[in-house]
Amino acid sequence: MIELLLLLLPVAAASGWYTARRGMSRKKQKQQPQIAPVYFKGLNYLLNEQPDKAIDLFIELLDVDSDTVETHLALGNLFRRRGEVDRAIRIHQNLIARPSLNREQRAQALLELGQDYMRAGLFDRAENLFLELTELKIYNEQAYIYLLEIYQQEKEWQRCLDVADKISVSHFPSLPNAVAHFYCELAEQMLSQQNISAAEGYLKRAQQVQRNNVRALLLQAEIDYTRGDCRSVVKLLQQVEENEPIYLSEVLPRLVECYKQLGRQHELFEYLQQLYQRHHCTEAMMILSEMIVEKEGESAAVDAMLRHLEEAPDLKGLERLVRLNLQRSEESPKEALEVLLVSVMKLLEKQPAYQCDHCGFTAKKLHWQCPSCKRWGEIKPQQGLTRSIKANAVT
Structure with missing residues (x-):
């Protein structure tokens, strides 16, 4: 209540001053103007915790003209940022209803009201206002950006692409990345409908917009895998490693599977060693440790995992180390290792x-x-x- 009082007191003061000034002008009073009684009525509403009535009263006091439009806009914007969207909507609707607004003032009020509706989750109403702004060709760049946000919320990916064509990259630097993902979303829709040809068309467009987009590479790799084209899958997934090694955990299971299907286990071991040297990736070391067990035994695998954990501590690596030790452990320490393994697994479950x-x-x-x-x-x-x-x- 105190915050709202502090917010509205300046508006109330401006309202009282403005009303008194207009009354003095009309009556040509020479004496000092008296503060309008309605001003005290508004304050009384505030003090009696009736802010809605106070707001309505102060809005009525502020006649909409060139001197007060900015006051209305600022007050509505402030309410929206405070999360009081209903009040922001009332202020901006009141503003738009006034016939005295010029073209730019009306457009600015429409833009603010559209943002109010978005904040309230009324996307249809917001969309209509932003489309109106694009027709007026004023504030249309901001309107297109808000339309893009609405269409993403509604998962209207083709509409997203249509709007994106009208937005300048200088106003939206991350636009190419977003557009590539819009194409990927459409590709996934086509895959769900078993329309492989259309899906690949969208993926090609995604790569044209953003070369080596990780998502597009992964989707194309899955398409090629269903065809049995493991050579293409290996090539695509290696591109992911070259451009975005952070996604190795998403790539390695399928990559290992394709190497094995191609009968290239020896090449896989060498590739994983090189991969680990480049990125010190836990996922690569875990696969390597399994292959080391087959080639050199459990002790060698334990040593390799210990060296990895010294350089890059990781719960997954620790779990793998405990399992390796369990495989070669005697009965006495085995029980303690099993308890440790359960603890590590619980920690992994909690870790995002x-x-x-x-x-x-x-x-x-x-x-x-x-x-x-x-x-x-x-x-x-x-x-x-x-x-x-x-x-x-x-x-």
Whole structure:
């Protein structure tokens, strides 16, 4: 209540002053103007915790003209930022209803009201206002950006692409990345309908917009895998490693499977060794440790995992180390190792597998668009224990 009082007192003061000034002008009073009684009525509403009545009263006092439009806009914007969307909507609707507004003032009020509707989840109403602005050709760049946000919320990917064509990259630097993901979304829709040809067409467009887009490479690799074209899968997944090694955890299981289907296990061992030398990736070491057991025995695998954990501490690597020791352990320490293994597995269950590099949102599965900040391609697999956790939301 105190915050609202502090917010509205300047408006009330301006209202009282403005009303008194207009009354003095009309009556040509020479004496000092008296503050309008309605001003005290508004304050009384505030003090009696009736803010809605106070707001209505002060809005009526502020006649809409060139001197007060900015006051209305600022007050509505302030309410929206405070989360009081209903009040913001009332102020901006009151403003738009006035016939005295010029073309630019009306457009500005429409833009603000559209944002109010978006904040309230009334996307249809917001869309209509923003489309009106694009027809007026004023504030149309901002209107297109808000339309893009609405269509993403509604998963209207073709509409997203249509709007994106009308937005300048200088106003939206991350637009090419977003557009590539729009094409990937359409490709996934086509794959769900078994329309492989259309899906590949969208993936090619995604690569044209953003070369070596990880999501497009992964989707194309899955298409080629269903065809049995393991050579193409290996080539595509190696491109992911070359451009975005952070996604190795998403790539390695399928890559290992294709190497084995091609009968190239020896090449796989050498490739994983090179991969580990380049990135010190836990996932690569875990696969290598299994192959080392077959080639050199469990002790060699334990030594390799110990060296890895010294350089890059990681719960997954620790779990693998405990399992290796269990395989070669005697009965006495085996019980303690089993307890340790259970503890590590519980810690792994609580640890989020993915984190947004922009806002810190954490998740158990990969989202290509962050549910929190709505950015595309910012959620990445977590690596080791060194990455900071900026948020606690886990889905």
